[in-house]
Amino acid sequence: MSTLVHWLDIAGVVAFALSGVIVACRSHMDPFGMLVLAAVTGIGGGTLRDLILGHHPVFWVAQPIYLWSILITVMLAMLGFHHIHRLDRRLLPAVDAFGLALFTVLGARQALDAETPVEVAVLMGLLTGIAGGMVRDVLARRVPMVLRREIYATASIAGGCLYVLLRRLDIDDAHAMWPALLVTLILRLAAIRWHWSLPTFAWVTTGGEEGDARWPMHRQRPRVRIIRPQRSRDEASDDD
Amino acid sequence: MSTLVHWLDIAGVVAFALSGVIVACRSHMDPFGMLVLAAVTGIGGGTLRDLILGHHPVFWVAQPIYLWSILITVMLAMLGFHHIHRLDRRLLPAVDAFGLALFTVLGARQALDAETPVEVAVLMGLLTGIAGGMVRDVLARRVPMVLRREIYATASIAGGCLYVLLRRLDIDDAHAMWPALLVTLILRLAAIRWHWSLPTFAWVTTGGEEGDARWPMHRQRPRVRIIRPQRSRDEASDDD
Amino acid sequence: MSTLVHWLDIAGVVAFALSGVIVACRSHMDPFGMLVLAAVTGIGGGTLRDLILGHHPVFWVAQPIYLWSILITVMLAMLGFHHIHRLDRRLLPAVDAFGLALFTVLGARQALDAETPVEVAVLMGLLTGIAGGMVRDVLARRVPMVLRREIYATASIAGGCLYVLLRRLDIDDAHAMWPALLVTLILRLAAIRWHWSLPTFAWVTTGGEEGDARWPMHRQRPRVRIIRPQRSRDEASDDD
Numbered sequence: 001m002s003t004l005v006h007w008l009d010i011a012g013v014v015a016f017a018l019s020g021v022i023v024a025c026r027s028h029m030d031p032f033g034m035l036v037l038a039a040v041t042g043i044g045g046g047t048l049r050d051l052i053l054g055h056h057p058v059f060w061v062a063q064p065i066y067l068w069s070i071l072i073t074v075m076l077a078m079l080g081f082h083h084i085h086r087l088d089r090r091l092l093p094a095v096d097a098f099g100l101a102l103f104t105v106l107g108a109r110q111a112l113d114a115e116t117p118v119e120v121a122v123l124m125g126l127l128t129g130i131a132g133g134m135v136r137d138v139l140a141r142r143v144p145m146v147l148r149r150e151i152y153a154t155a156s157i158a159g160g161c162l163y164v165l166l167r168r169l170d171i172d173d174a175h176a177m178w179p180a181l182l183v184t185l186i187l188r189l190a191a192i193r194w195h196w197s198l199p200t201f202a203w204v205t206t207g208g209e210e211g212d213a214r215w216p217m218h219r220q221r222p223r224v225r226i227i228r229p230q231r232s233r234d235e236a237s238d239d240d
Numbered sequence: 241m242s243t244l245v246h247w248l249d250i251a252g253v254v255a256f257a258l259s260g261v262i263v264a265c266r267s268h269m270d271p272f273g274m275l276v277l278a279a280v281t282g283i284g285g286g287t288l289r290d291l292i293l294g295h296h297p298v299f300w301v302a303q304p305i306y307l308w309s310i311l312i313t314v315m316l317a318m319l320g321f322h323h324i325h326r327l328d329r330r331l332l333p334a335v336d337a338f339g340l341a342l343f344t345v346l347g348a349r350q351a352l353d354a355e356t357p358v359e360v361a362v363l364m365g366l367l368t369g370i371a372g373g374m375v376r377d378v379l380a381r382r383v384p385m386v387l388r389r390e391i392y393a394t395a396s397i398a399g400g401c402l403y404v405l406l407r408r409l410d411i412d413d414a415h416a417m418w419p420a421l422l423v424t425l426i427l428r429l430a431a432i433r434w435h436w437s438l439p440t441f442a443w444v445t446t447g448g449e450e451g452d453a454r455w456p457m458h459r460q461r462p463r464v465r466i467i468r469p470q471r472s473r474d475e476a477s478d479d480d
Numbered sequence: 481m482s483t484l485v486h487w488l489d490i491a492g493v494v495a496f497a498l499s500g501v502i503v504a505c506r507s508h509m510d511p512f513g514m515l516v517l518a519a520v521t522g523i524g525g526g527t528l529r530d531l532i533l534g535h536h537p538v539f540w541v542a543q544p545i546y547l548w549s550i551l552i553t554v555m556l557a558m559l560g561f562h563h564i565h566r567l568d569r570r571l572l573p574a575v576d577a578f579g580l581a582l583f584t585v586l587g588a589r590q591a592l593d594a595e596t597p598v599e600v601a602v603l604m605g606l607l608t609g610i611a612g613g614m615v616r617d618v619l620a621r622r623v624p625m626v627l628r629r630e631i632y633a634t635a636s637i638a639g640g641c642l643y644v645l646l647r648r649l650d651i652d653d654a655h656a657m658w659p660a661l662l663v664t665l666i667l668r669l670a671a672i673r674w675h676w677s678l679p680t681f682a683w684v685t686t687g688g689e690e691g692d693a694r695w696p697m698h699r700q701r702p703r704v705r706i707i708r709p710q711r712s713r714d715e716a717s718d719d720d
Contacts, residue, residue: 051291052287052291052298052301053297053301054296054297054298111301116297116301117304119304119307119308120300120301120304120307123279123300123307124301126276130276134379138378138379143381144379146269146273146276146379147267147269147273147379147380147381149268149269149270151270151272152272152273153270153272153273153275153276154270154272154273157272157275197270198270198271198272199270199271200268200269200270200271
């Protein structure tokens with residue numbers, strides 16, 4: 001593994017570990033619980049990637065520097081918490097966005113290096129990018145980010161497709177990584193900043209509510225409607 | 241792998257992917273989030289099966305046709321959503337039942353082919369059948385189906401035991417699969433249709449509620465009671 | 481694997497299976513759902529351990545005695561439920577504590593035997609110890625124990641560090657296991673009994689609530705505060 005990839009991998013682990021610390025902090029966890037959530041978030045995606053690709057041993061078992069990165073991140077975050085509070089609530093998705101972009105590209109890269117088909121590489125990038133954050137949010141009983149309405153999986157898929165395409169065009173690995181990484185990161189950060197979202201398909205219960213008692217044959221029935229981004233933006237602010 | 245098993249495997253992936261789309265639709269996810277949930281549900285059980293049995297590479301890494309099946313399922317489902325709304329809310333558990341039956345038999349089959357003991361094969365069938373749906377429900381913050389009161393794990397275990405028994409009696413693989421598949425499917429569909437359920441053991445807090453203030457020594461204490469299916473049926477309709 | 485380790489491993493599986501039964505009982509699950517939750521809790525941590533360490537086949541695939549232990553545990557628990565209700569609500573965390581202590585030491589032991597670095601061994605002990613219970617709590621939609629305020633991850637990390645230290649000092653395996661096991665168990669049981677907890681870092685929204693309407697520039701802002709154990713104890717009793 002080249003030095004650049006190694007450092008990017010550590011950067012991704014640190015970004016996700018930091019996002020785990022922020023969530024742990026909101027959930028009133030103690031320092032060691034914080035460490036657990038940071039570790040699970042930081043190494044979750046990469047562990048799934050290595051297990052599925054059959055890459056033994058798993059990256060953090062072979063190189064304990066990843067675990068030390070997490071430990072140092074947690075300790076520095078605890079020391080600096082009095083300054084973190086000055087930052088606003090978009091810090092968590094922003095930090096998560098860095099991890100998403102880094103792990104998407106690194107996951108797709110490792111899949112291509114294992115000579116998987118291109119569609120598998122895109123999915124591996126996606127799974128590597130979102131798995132750690134999913135486990136973090138499920139454990140902390142939060143709405144997983146991939147379920148929120150702002151562009152999330154879309155950014156990862158876009159970046160993964162771009163990386164795979166560039167590699168297919170025989171572009172050098174280092175030159176293929178940066179554009180893909182930036183596309184994912186910028187798409188996701190812009191989505192957070194301006195509440196970008198795609199239209200959603202929603203299961204809406206329609207039918208005359210007031211007439212329900214009088215006309216029992218007109219039962220409320222679920223309908224699927226396309227909800228425009230504008231409307232979803234308003235709703236998104238509620239469950240934030 | 242024989243052609244029949246290959247097609248059944250794809251059918252299971254499509255069924256679970258469709259169930260993922262329905263859940264994503266109820267959770268107001270955007271198209272790419274929908275794709276993620278469909279993919280995780282469709283390949284989750286099989287991935288776990290392949291990882292535990294040490295079957296490398298994982299089925300969808302080796303054969304990208306599974307990923308294309310998921311992509312096509314999601315796209316067709318989006319196009320056909322205006323018709324899906326005419327179907328009632330039991331569509332989701334019904335689609336899930338097909339995936340459960342298919343993956344139960346395929347999981348048990350692959351475990352037997354890896355020469356595991358029979359009890360391991362039954363459990364592998366069960367895990368393969370329920371894992372994808374569990375991840376789907378946990379991510380979408382729904383009550384996992386295996387926790388609902390209608391027969392679910394029971395159907396999978398019954399089908400798995402039947403398949404293992406038939407294979408032990410030296411019955412041809414193809415002839416052992418169909419009865420096991422149908423038993424699981426029919427048991428589960430019947431349970432959905434007529435709200436079949438087994439008696440449950442429940443932790444009920446008993447003790448004189450009215451006397452609580454006067455007789456502080458008579459504290460409410462949890463008791464375990466067997467709740468008959470009739471009563472559980474009424475409760476089941478609430479959290480649907 | 482020595483006989484002692486084998487029996488300790490079975491004891492850990494039984495303890496976690498029993499904790500799964502108790503949770504299943506509170507969630508009104510039917511007998512087979514109970515079996516599923518007991519199995520997932522009992523073998524979850526060890527399965528993750530074996531997958532990450534690349535130890536094939538996974539322990540319960542090689543030795544079906546683990547599955548029979550779970551089955552017998554569930555059946556005995558059902559027969560004995562009328563007596564379990566006499567025990568208080570701290571039964572669940574106490575049973576869970578035994579599993580945590582056993583799996584922490586066994587996980588760290590297996591990692592060291594696979595010649596991983598010491599920090600990896602501590603983390604493997606932690607993951608092995610908490611994974612089964614995490615899956616159990618997430619499936620049953622409970623607050624994961626590691627998120628509660630009483631010492632949990634701390635006990636596992638302390639036991640894991642002690643075990644690794646003793647092994648590093650060339651102490652015999654059997655003599656290194658018992659102290660580590662007891663430290664984890666006693667720390668966790670004491671934390672349950674006396675509500676021990678470490679200070680937590682919490683994200684508290686501060687700012688003049690009454691002045692909010694008049695002084696819009698003084699927005700509530702989240703602050704990080706260290707919450708002392710005393711205060712966290714009072715809060716802990718709420719979400720129990």
